[in-house]
Amino acid sequence: MPRHHILITGASSGIGAALAEYYARPGVHLTLWGRSKERLEKTAFVARTKGASVDTLSIDLTKADEALKALASADDALSIDILILSAGMADIRPHNALAESAETALKMSMVNFATPVAMATEMANRMAARRHGRIALMGSVASFHDLPLATVYSGSKAGIGRFSTALQAAMTPYNVRVCLIAPGFVDTPMSQRLDGDQAFLVPVDKAARKIARCINQGKGVLVFPWVFQLTRLLEMVLPRPIAHRILRRLDVMQHPENEKTTKA
Template identity: 50%
Template sequence: MSRPERFAKAQYVPSHALITGASGGLGRALALHYARAGTHLTLWGRNEQRLEAVAASCRQQGSEVTCHVLALTDLDAGIALFRKDDSRLPVDLLILNAGVSDIRPEGSVTETVEAVKEAALVNYAAPVTLATEAASAMALRKQGRIVFMGSVAAHHDLPFASAYSSSKAGLSRFATCLHAAMAPHKVGVTLIEPGYIDTAMSRRLDGARPFLVSAEKAAALIAEAAARKRAVLIFPRLFTLLKLVSILVPRPIAHRLLRLAKVKQKAL
């Protein structure tokens, strides 16, 4: 016999969800997951045409949608825009989904300075400053949820993607610190550390993408974790075991093995 409806756990439905990186594959899936009557969506992205297409699909599902085209490398502009959006209608769900991924060019000793700078700003500096601003406002209201999009790359010293893995590692520590700080104020902070998600970012990699997860499934898992105010979600679960292995294996051995990896990336 099915569980009586009156005992079912209520689904978390935000009044105002702000999603960064909403013009990408996972951002689109997240926006569509939350799109419904009664939920206002504020979508940030870099590609105006794709962002407007996502907004149109969300409006068809009943949401009111506001779009902003901006580059998160401009930290001051991002903070000012968040304050404007939050003052117009308090943000009760902030999903910091935007990110960049680049690897060392073939034949080069290091990644480019430009790629490292962009990763530092977009993958770390922008989300932690936006989250700090959001947490301050949410704590006063005694409600809200903040979701960070990390990566299982944070668990490993990837010599071919130093900027990406280190920026995600820094984001990971910040997220768990903020979780500890915000718990007494009834603000949920969730760190998501996925493996491969079937998006344009992962499709750039020239090679296998083991345990690939669709953007739609990833969005559902992320939404569930945010609803439950989980501190950390790693998926697929196998990557939790790999994280433990990376801790146990001596670093010189791990580095030697990682240097053997042949990873290439297709041009944009």
């Protein structure tokens, strides 16, 4: 019987897949969720070679009701010790558009905010009853800034950030630790879609190690690389009109999600 049960969303690639590989070992059962069944199986194969037992589920997180049912089923079968809500969308404003489309805004809000909030709330209640558990939510350093190119992304990540620290305040008395992960640029398929400067790009395996240490130690917030803690403070002290003028000068292009990249 596995000693630990870890459920990871967004496990088909990027940080989620790297975390699955990091945690994989004998005595650990991994429940891996993602959109791509084929890529999930690749992650699962690596985890099994390291001794973990693995279940996979191809799921669309815009369908929150289905996600909640699947979460309850996984926890009923074997109590979840660590829930890592890593899945996310990062679309930016299309070239020559004034803002993101309403359809993109709704989908991104579900994947980045509404569904993970519902899942974390359900799991927090279950873990609090057991007086044990860890929940990690994937924010972003983008949540610290008013990004004209990514209004929905930065807004949804800001929402998940405030929810995470509020849930941390609620759950600490019940020995349930909630960790907000706020990374900068990490070398994943998501970042590989971007054309433009990606300052202080972090290798995905290094990012996974940092995140896992934060979760395992029960810390409340992880911001990395450290330089983004400084940019956060800088925008806080700058007058907003000046900060907005600077941010409007950002020049980033994004390839369509299904377009192949050289690193994919």
